[in-house]
Amino acid sequence: MTRAPGPADVARLAEMSGLHLPDEDLFALAEALSGHLDFVDPLLRADLDDANPALTLDPRWRE
């Protein structure tokens, strides 16, 4: 993460996500988002090139 997200970033993200957030929530949410991005940063730095996503499609029809 090169720059912590601020309230304006959260407002823009929310708008793009179709989420209507009250202005008074933006600052706290920016702090929470920043904290979360720091927390999950090891995920982005991990060498996971050989791991395909765990979401797989089982094409069998069980009926």
Add this chain to the structure above:
Amino acid sequence: MSDLDTLTIAEAARLLRERQLSATELMAATLRRLDETEPLVHAYVHVMREGAMAAARRADQQAPRTPLHGVPIGIKDVLATRDAPTAAGSRLLAGHTTAHDAAVVRRLREAGAIIVGKHATHEFACGQDVPPTRNPWDLRHYPGGSSAGGGVSVSAGSSLGALGTDAGGSVRKPAAVTATVGLKPTHGRISGWGTIRAASAPSLDHVGTFTRTVEDAALLLQVLAGFDPADRRTIDEPVPDYLADLDRGVAGLRLGVAPGYFGGPELDPEVGALVERAFGELERLGARLVPVELPSFRLALPAGFTILMVETAQSHRRWLTERPKDYVEGTRRLLELGLLLPAAHLQAAHRARLAMREEVRGAFRDARLDALATPTLPITSMPLDRMVVERDLPRLIPYTLPWNLTGQPALSVPCGFTRAGLPAGLQVIGRPFDEPTLFRIGHAYQRPTAWHRQRPSLAHAPAADDAAR
């Protein structure tokens, strides 16, 4: 507390079968205990008093069909019941009713179990319940979450067993801090049909059980396990006889121990000593402890939290826009966050999940493991007045969340008490669908130890105005 309040399901089943006890007497005793304890612990949000007594009278007119016949069971308030509201601990669903039972509730009723009521949960299984449910071992303390009411009720004696849901430890955590047995079975072993969607992260969520003994956990799973075409997450694997190997002991079993890879806070020294002693007891009983390495599990917390938040948030988009003030603030923030996370993080989380699954599969194969063993929590329960769920949740689940990601079965068994009298839990984790080995280990451990026989004192009641908060 009467003798009936301390019965296990297996003991009650024997007394009911031999007509030494009636279902009506058992239910009346359970409701008396509930009336004694509820003002202190707040384990229930809805009690089905008349319906439960009527069902008990009907049960007395029939021959017992299963060991659950006439047995009082409580249900987490995220699992649908046709005769009681299901509000998932939220104002948004206050008074919400359904015409159906969740699949697991239906299976319990078909086996003759009687539903006592709905147990308190955190808002949508991810906030904090208000007013708080209290730990019967110290009423000033947090009883684990989010299936808090289930652990508290079984521990306090106001039900003989309970159903909860577990997406990151929400059955095993409360079990560990209330000295009850908590089972999260293999993902796909039990149907989750009828779980409130807004309170579920479908790929991580499991219906699980609270009981006083491992034997009772096996009895409940026997009724609950099986494929359900209504829940496509269930897997059509044969359901074994879960009691068949219960008494085989642990001699020769290989238990993997993987210290230091789960992140989170340092292990509390007292909890660590209790878990080490439990490892020693299992060795004395003939198990062999085998060190294993699981380095990718350092990613379990960030991966698990990312998936948990994104999956749970999806069904809240409309409510977050139309009724934001009806959420508890901490829950709302968590859900909003789940709708804002970058797709790249979710993709990385799914990759990490697969890497962990492959790594643990390799460890079981290469070290010829029968199970892994860990503490259930790194700490014991925290004082409620110092608890901030959003801040403290990552501290509570480093040992439980990984197995929601891999889908393996995990069992928490009481393994002692700290000097302050607070319980700790030992967790054993098995191969997918190998619940029988977990029951073997847990039962072998419970036979010579008496932790599960101890009952809470309901001490340290907070001031009345604090309790009502």
